[in-house]
Amino acid sequence: MSFEETIINISSAARDASRKIAACTAEQKNSTLIRIAEKLRAEADFIKSENAKDLAKGKEAGLTSAMLDRLAITDKTIDSMAEGLMFVARLEDPVGMIVKGYQRPNGLEVSKVRIPLGVIGIIYESRPNVTIDAAGLCLKAGNAVVLRGGSEAINSNRALAGIIGKSLEEEGLPTEVIQVVPVTDREAVTFLLQQEEYIDVIIPRGGEGLIRFVTQNSRIPVLKHYKGVCHTYVDSAADLEMAGDICFNAKVQRPGVCNAMETMLVHKDVAGEFLPVMAKKLVDAGVELRGCDATCNLVGSAKPAQDEDWDTEYVDLILSVKVVDDLDGAIGHIMQYGSKHSDAIVSKDHGNIKKFVREVDSSGVFVNSSTRFNDGGELGLGAEIGISTSKLHAFGPMGLEELTAVKFVVYGDGQIRE
Amino acid sequence: MSFEETIINISSAARDASRKIAACTAEQKNSTLIRIAEKLRAEADFIKSENAKDLAKGKEAGLTSAMLDRLAITDKTIDSMAEGLMFVARLEDPVGMIVKGYQRPNGLEVSKVRIPLGVIGIIYESRPNVTIDAAGLCLKAGNAVVLRGGSEAINSNRALAGIIGKSLEEEGLPTEVIQVVPVTDREAVTFLLQQEEYIDVIIPRGGEGLIRFVTQNSRIPVLKHYKGVCHTYVDSAADLEMAGDICFNAKVQRPGVCNAMETMLVHKDVAGEFLPVMAKKLVDAGVELRGCDATCNLVGSAKPAQDEDWDTEYVDLILSVKVVDDLDGAIGHIMQYGSKHSDAIVSKDHGNIKKFVREVDSSGVFVNSSTRFNDGGELGLGAEIGISTSKLHAFGPMGLEELTAVKFVVYGDGQIRE
Numbered sequence: 001m002s003f004e005e006t007i008i009n010i011s012s013a014a015r016d017a018s019r020k021i022a023a024c025t026a027e028q029k030n031s032t033l034i035r036i037a038e039k040l041r042a043e044a045d046f047i048k049s050e051n052a053k054d055l056a057k058g059k060e061a062g063l064t065s066a067m068l069d070r071l072a073i074t075d076k077t078i079d080s081m082a083e084g085l086m087f088v089a090r091l092e093d094p095v096g097m098i099v100k101g102y103q104r105p106n107g108l109e110v111s112k113v114r115i116p117l118g119v120i121g122i123i124y125e126s127r128p129n130v131t132i133d134a135a136g137l138c139l140k141a142g143n144a145v146v147l148r149g150g151s152e153a154i155n156s157n158r159a160l161a162g163i164i165g166k167s168l169e170e171e172g173l174p175t176e177v178i179q180v181v182p183v184t185d186r187e188a189v190t191f192l193l194q195q196e197e198y199i200d201v202i203i204p205r206g207g208e209g210l211i212r213f214v215t216q217n218s219r220i221p222v223l224k225h226y227k228g229v230c231h232t233y234v235d236s237a238a239d240l241e242m243a244g245d246i247c248f249n250a251k252v253q254r255p256g257v258c259n260a261m262e263t264m265l266v267h268k269d270v271a272g273e274f275l276p277v278m279a280k281k282l283v284d285a286g287v288e289l290r291g292c293d294a295t296c297n298l299v300g301s302a303k304p305a306q307d308e309d310w311d312t313e314y315v316d317l318i319l320s321v322k323v324v325d326d327l328d329g330a331i332g333h334i335m336q337y338g339s340k341h342s343d344a345i346v347s348k349d350h351g352n353i354k355k356f357v358r359e360v361d362s363s364g365v366f367v368n369s370s371t372r373f374n375d376g377g378e379l380g381l382g383a384e385i386g387i388s389t390s391k392l393h394a395f396g397p398m399g400l401e402e403l404t405a406v407k408f409v410v411y412g413d414g415q416i417r418e
Numbered sequence: 419m420s421f422e423e424t425i426i427n428i429s430s431a432a433r434d435a436s437r438k439i440a441a442c443t444a445e446q447k448n449s450t451l452i453r454i455a456e457k458l459r460a461e462a463d464f465i466k467s468e469n470a471k472d473l474a475k476g477k478e479a480g481l482t483s484a485m486l487d488r489l490a491i492t493d494k495t496i497d498s499m500a501e502g503l504m505f506v507a508r509l510e511d512p513v514g515m516i517v518k519g520y521q522r523p524n525g526l527e528v529s530k531v532r533i534p535l536g537v538i539g540i541i542y543e544s545r546p547n548v549t550i551d552a553a554g555l556c557l558k559a560g561n562a563v564v565l566r567g568g569s570e571a572i573n574s575n576r577a578l579a580g581i582i583g584k585s586l587e588e589e590g591l592p593t594e595v596i597q598v599v600p601v602t603d604r605e606a607v608t609f610l611l612q613q614e615e616y617i618d619v620i621i622p623r624g625g626e627g628l629i630r631f632v633t634q635n636s637r638i639p640v641l642k643h644y645k646g647v648c649h650t651y652v653d654s655a656a657d658l659e660m661a662g663d664i665c666f667n668a669k670v671q672r673p674g675v676c677n678a679m680e681t682m683l684v685h686k687d688v689a690g691e692f693l694p695v696m697a698k699k700l701v702d703a704g705v706e707l708r709g710c711d712a713t714c715n716l717v718g719s720a721k722p723a724q725d726e727d728w729d730t731e732y733v734d735l736i737l738s739v740k741v742v743d744d745l746d747g748a749i750g751h752i753m754q755y756g757s758k759h760s761d762a763i764v765s766k767d768h769g770n771i772k773k774f775v776r777e778v779d780s781s782g783v784f785v786n787s788s789t790r791f792n793d794g795g796e797l798g799l800g801a802e803i804g805i806s807t808s809k810l811h812a813f814g815p816m817g818l819e820e821l822t823a824v825k826f827v828v829y830g831d832g833q834i835r836e
Contacts, residue, residue, distance in 0.1 A: 242831075358441065361533055366828045374828075378835070392810070405810065407782070407783060409775050411787075412784065414787070416663055416790070
């Protein structure tokens with residue numbers, strides 16, 4: 001079979017299966033999630049042995065240790081995948097929720113009701129746990145899902161797909177509800193991205209390169225999660241101790257994630273007091289500082305920042321620092337270099353806070369708190385499938401609700417239009 | 419200047435202007451809308467004389483009378499554009515609305531706040547009133563807009579753009595908030611559709627061909643309004659008199675619109691009683707009937723339907739009719755041939771209604787009422803910019819709220835992540 005045929009078969013089968021899963025009760029979906037979790041634990045040895053094949057091939061192909069690390073499935077990975085599924089099983093089913101309801105003057109009763117999106121395509125790179133995490137969330141929201149992982153994880157993903165398939169079968173559900181695409185070359189992905197007749201939305205999970213490739217080649221709408229170049233602005237009216245704690249947390253607590261701070265903006269009136277102390281604390285924690293001229297004058301350990309520093313997502317213990325003249329300078333910098341992900345202000349001034357909140361159009365705007373809170377779990381969404389940095393459909397952390405759509409249901413007793 | 423330069427200039431200026439209009443108060447936006455409305459009436463003669471140039475060129479080029487009709491601006495058109503703007507000025511401003519708010523266990527106060535989408539591109543065909551209607555709605559929702567109308571309406575659109583520009587200027591707003599693209603060839607549209615850096619969403623308004631072209635060539639997300647192949651299912655448990663009134667209204671009251679019924683599905687148990695009477699009523703109103711075999715046996719005036727009839731949007735006094743075995747037959751037909759626009763059931767049976775509502779995933783599902791109600795005004799959204807038939811972001815009538823996004827605003831007092 002050609003890869004085109006394979007992909008059309010998978011996609012059209014997903015469309016058919018999406019109708020079945022859309023009509024499932026919460027109980028059926030939850031019991032499927034629990035069954036997959038149990039099988040993951042029971043089949044841990046098999047999963048690890050298949051994963052070992054990928055790791056061996058990866059080593060041979062010269063993958064970096066960070067890449068091999070992302071690829072590896074350990075007992076802890078299996079445990080966390082299983083726990084994740086159990087957690088999703090406990091979340092409220094979004095399908096059928098009535099979002100809004102009202103009566104019209106002519107007596108029509110209008111309600112807006114949550115329904116599944118239909119078929120979701122997930123395109124991701126080396127982490128095989130995405131196979132389970134994404135499948136669980138999509139299933140709970142009543143969607144069919146087509147998963148296309150990286151070629152380097154193909155044995156691991158096939159093993160996980162086998163476990164999912166067996167679980168669906170034992171629950172009496174079509175196995176086509178969750179499918180793994182067995183072909184992984186770029187032409188096959190490009191072809192998958194043309195199946196707008198069968199797939200309703202694509203969610204890419206991975207680095208900037210992958211997301212750019214998907215956006216540029218897809219005829220299907222893409223919910224994208226670009227980079228997180230997150231800022232914290234320390235206002236002249238900030239509580240500087242609070243500012244120090246928040247900035248330290250935003251940079252150091254977990255530097256390798258998208259909601260970590262990459263640039264600190266400091267009002268010139270407090271830079272002299274704030275920056276030397278803060279810089280010492282950061283440098284002691286292993287952070288490399290790259291500053292504007294004013295910063296370098298105040299902080300001996302800072303290297304001069306280059307132009308490209310201001311829009312770089314380091315995802316590492318590196319921080320760019322800029323002294324700004326005022327609030328407008330901070331907002332202007334965020335508008336120019338930010339990525340609409342997560343940006344914070346530390347201030348006691350109500351007017352400044354209000355202006356920052358109104359003018360910064362990032363998915364998460366934080367006042368006197370750490371950008372690290374821009375996360376589905378932390379904001380109370382339950383689990384998340386990613387953080388959207390484009391405004392359409394979902395902006396910010398995407399939970400179960402963001403994997404659904406809303407239709408109008410209108411009840412009448414004979415109304416016709418005049 | 420090359421068309422590429424023109425389009426990049428327009429798009430990037432729109433991005434800059436979008437920040438200004440996003441920060442405007444409702445008062446400023448409303449007074450701009452009212453000013454445009456007043457100028458439209460004051461400049462009626464100029465608008466009509468520019469429109470006459472388009473009409474003359476159109477006649478020369480051999481446009482059909484229906485096309486010329488859509489292109490013509492009369493005093494009535496001007497009045498309706500001005501009234502439309504006044505109506506939008508009276509609608510509540512969606513920007514800044516708090517959609518949801520809650521406190522997290524750590525004391526963070528989370529709110530979800532409506533913000534403008536940013537820059538909206540509208541691509542449309544001959545109707546020049548779209549220039550005003552779309553501009554008004556986008557402006558009220560705090561967005562900048564790039565309007566690209568058809569070449570056949572270029573003089574009319576330039577005249578309207580001039581009036582809009584003067585109004586913006588007099589209100590002290592940048593004229594780049596609302597711009598008309600002066601180049602209308604296909605390459606220019608294709609190039610516009612690549613400006614994902616500057617334009618956040620594209621809304622095409624026009625026939626199936628235009629929408630297909632835009633979807634296939636856009637790197638910018640598209641909110642699309644495909645065809646409306648709308649069904650009414652007359653159940654075995656229907657009040658047949660009510661069913662007759664609803665079907666007649668859905669087909670005949672205004673056949674040229676997307677929420678008019680194109681296919682009537684009738685349960686076999688009531689077909690013998692319902693169809694002959696209903697057919698007579700429809701034929702008397704000038705409707706041509708195209709039926710399945712069972713329909714043709716019951717209704718002498720019906721022609722046999724061809725395969726392509728079931729997925730045709732006639733937008734005319736033509737109706738396809740099919741007798742189905744049961745509710746599943748009706749739902750299956752809608753799933754196979756429908757366009758997810760508007761579908762109705764007429765029934766007194768609670769179980770059948772519930773199943774129909776749950777399984778039909780159209781943007782509007784109507785119970786004992788006419789599909790003609792799937793309309794922003796009728797469903798209480800105020801004005802509408804179109805009816806989305808894809809599930810992402812908006813599904814069904816799109817009003818002001820659907821021209822916005824939602825961001826998270828999080829207020830803390832020093833919270834950091836553990």
